[in-house]
Amino acid sequence: MMKINITKRLNRFLAVAGAMLIGALPALAQESSLTRVAANDCGVPGAQPFLVKGENYTMPSEVKGSKEAITCNFGGKVIYAFNQLDIHADYQLEVVYLADHERKQRIVVDGNEIQNVTLEAGKEQRYLLDLPRKAYAYSQLVLVFEVAGKGANAIVSELNLYSSNSKAPVPFKGKEKEALGNVLTYHIDTDVDVEKVLPVYTVLPKSVTGTYRPVLSLNGTWQFNPQPEKEFYKHSDSSGWKSVIVPGQWSMQGFKVDSMAYAGYRKSFVLPEDWKDKNVKLRFDGVHSEYYVYLNGVKAGYHLGGDDCI
Structure with a gap:
């Protein structure tokens, strides 16, 4: 069984527009000293x-x-x-x-x-x-x-x-x-070369040699906590966690999150047996604002921006 955890922070609301496992997770990021x-x-x-x-x-x-x-x-x-x-x-x-x-x-x-x-x-x-x-x-x-x-x-x-x-x-x-x-308010005005910063969107495969089902959808019921404990992705404590539907916005499902705080999502799943020894990619069709992804307690990805994937 594998566990995926997401911590996110945003300005107004957050929407998760679907998550799928399809084919290699990026090299696991290492925390560096400052x-x-x-x-x-x-x-x-x-x-x-x-x-x-x-x-x-x-x-x-x-x-x-x-x-x-x-x-x-x-x-x-x-x-x-x-x-x-x-x-x-x-x-x-x-x-x-x-x-x-x-x-x-x-x-x-x-x-x-x-x-x-x-x-x-x-x-x-x-x-x-x-x-x-x-x-x-x-x-x-x-x-x-x-x-x-x-x-x-x-x-x-x-x-x-x-x-x-x-x-x-x-x-x-x-x-x-x-x-x-x-000025009384502060607005950053700068030009951004979008070709350099936009992520590459992974195509969903129709078939993969040796596998019966090449795509596993993670849509459905996840666990959600508007105020998770620090490093919650390393623990299995169930207090404060409630069900939430993905894709969906937490604000539309009755949750409130401080604009400068992180909320937490988590979900456990089992990979198909015929995926063994194959490269696997995790794709989110859309997550708004800033978020980190942890897989089995290890940092696997990060993104800052609106309605993009990793």
Whole structure:
């Protein structure tokens, strides 16, 4: 018996438009270590290349912290922008805060909140955030720090960006940087060569030598969890899982999922005996937004985009 698990994140809704096993799974992806590719020592002139909007400030002597933390950027909105990111790489954001007064603020990326935090007075706070790939889907990342309930302005003491691709992003300059600092909403405008990024759609075979049935449909009833536990694909816990029909949209079947969270699908199946020693491909006719696929607990694929297959 084989088990297939999918974790997905999306902006509004998700639709799974059919899944089929047809013929070789891609080489299983290996998780790679991340290296620092960009740094911003906030509040230090000449050491904050990715700052788009924000003022420099040094904490008074009674506020104790590391050398990097006692300087900061502040403002009603503090903005940083990174260009030429690798859309296929993983990125993590390290953020350091040191506040002189209690504040509540948040980070917004492409209209989505990725952190909402309370800063304690005089306490150095450090966070490591996994960035969703849709945040840099066009090779550009714009971070907006803003007040979220308490405090006259937002502050940021240090930023570090880590990636599975060691190539460093570059800062915006000139008119592009000025435009990012002046607009109220942030829209990434770039040209994409679709021939380079569109996946190859696998054709369904009519017959395969030595097999009675060359295609196995996985449509039907799957198990669904709008808030699965971390690494759920390695466990068989049944709590929180309910039936869902595939193909179908979870929102149309009564489920609600946070726009910046992952939901989980899973299904167990048995391959036909005459498929032994043959190459097998797993095809999804359409999954909207960002998702990972795990087969028997091992990562087998990933895709970011709308209504495409892997």
